[in-house]
Amino acid sequence: MSKVFFFNIPFHGHVNPSLGLVRELVKNGEEVIYYCNESFRGKIESTGAVFRGYSDKFYLDENYVTYNLTDLFQVHLELSALILDELIEDVKKDKPAYIIHDTMCPWGKHLSKITNIPAVNTFTTLALEPDGFFLTAGFALALAFTIVKNIPNMTKIRKTKKLIESKYNIKVSSLLDIVLNKEELNLVYTSKEFQPKSEKLIKRYRFVGPSSMYRIENMPELKLNRNTDRPLIFISMGTIFNNNIEFFNICTKAFENMDIDVLMSVGKSIDIPSLSIPDNFTVKYYFEVPQLEILKECNIFMTHGGMNSTQEGLFFGVPLIIIPQQQEQAHVAMQVVRSGSGICLKKSKITSELLKNTVDKIMSDRSYRENALRMRDSFIKAGGPGKAVKEILLYVGRKKIINTSI
Structure with missing residues (x-):
């Protein structure tokens, strides 16, 4: 049995897909310590994982909404800078064998780099790649325009980026790296058929199918005002x-x-x-x-x-x-x-x-x-949580062999 740190952000759209995967990890004997906000404790503990709340410095919650990409970059990078020291101490205490993080958790990737612990990235939406579906010339132009309009945010981002890089001796590759956080293994909660241009992404991505429907809702039966013969x-x-x-x-x-x-x-x-x-x-x-x-x-x-x-x-x-x-x-x-x-x-x-x-x-x-x-x-056909766990354990086992032989 291995111990694993799982990092997520406090939003239903990110937590729900992870629950089936976490339940399957626990079923396979893994001890999962899952970091999120208190409001998601019940959902997380229902999987058999150990819930652990972020520190008081972590100010993101489910009420946060923004349409400004530079706001998103600034908030998530700042959160990483605020909580990394405490996460490093947790690693020293718990000694996890590997890390799993949501694609919106740069602190998961940063912690992996700092501690040399292998990490797996999970996409709760369609995978983003420079030659893929999202990052088109139009997207690049829109991003450039947003950056020019938000110089104060960009100043904060650059300052925080330099702080993290100098303090922890790691590299934050780019702005998009703050919200993509790609690893050697990236799990995408969809099928190859639903993912655009999936044939270009198969080297580092595994399409394991959606997972949110494997959660347990624990809700009372809802009686509808309806005629069952009608649609x-x-x-x-x-x-x-x-x-x-x-x-x-x-x-x-x-x-x-x-x-x-x-x-x-x-x-x-x-x-x-x-x-x-x-x-x-x-x-x-x-x-x-x-x-x-x-x-x-x-x-x-x-x-x-x-x-x-x-x-x-x-x-x-x-x-x-x-x-x-x-x-x-x-x-x-x-x-x-x-x-x-x-x-x-x-x-x-x-x-x-x-x-x-x-x-x-x-x-x-x-x-x-x-x-x-x-x-x-x-x-x-994509396999669901069972397939995802097999991919994770295979990857972590391979990394362990490599590290042992060095």
Whole structure:
């Protein structure tokens, strides 16, 4: 049995995919010490892992939202500088055999370099590569423009980068290295079929399939206001982009007279009694909805296009209507459209008529369902948490042999 440090950021979209992997590691006899925020303790401990909270210096929490890449670079690099000393002390005390970190945890990669402990990187979204899907000339131009507009942030980033490099004698390769944190082994929670240009990435990447559906939700049964003979539409904008009351009103108007049932998940700031709710609707707060159970019986899933929700829908063979709220979700939506398993709509163009027509189109065309089932098959074939653990143990074992022979 080996001891492993697992580092993550406190967001459902990053924690949920890791839970199946962690549970499988524990099942294989590994002792996992999982670093995150207190609000995720219950989820993490349910896997059999040991929860360990970051220090008081770690100020990131699930309420943090930014659309500015330089903000993201600055915050994550600063967090690494703030907590590295304490993590080094933890390594001395616990002596982990290896490290697993989310791609948004530069402190995991930095700690690996400082202590010479092998590390594995995990991608909770599509893999990013210079010759891959995201990092196109347009992306590079947009990034350059953002940098020019945010000189104060860039000054802070350069200062923190130099501090880390000089204090710990390591190299922070580039800005993107702060949020990519690639290692010799990178696990991607999707299939080769869903990942764009996967054939160019197979040397250092292993596509192990989505993992968030292997979590245990531990939620009470949700009774829906529905006629079981009618199709069920599930509307959920995730845990961050779910407080747009105008959008929810458009949904109720679109579907109130259709021969369907609708479950709509809303955010904490929505006053549900203030909504005009048609008879064929059930409206609940997102934390009341057991999403995995609902997806087993729904016919169409309307989502913001977060990687977890998207793949969970496809895992159950459910066609998707995606309304992206930011760039990463737009890229995920493009893959859904490419696979023929759903339709992407621009949030600025949403009307009740458009939503109604889109639902009608998917309901009348079986190819959306057939293609969703095809993506499901690719996810299952990828292997899931079992495959991920095999890749990790093989890699760590190989590194151990190399280090022993030196």
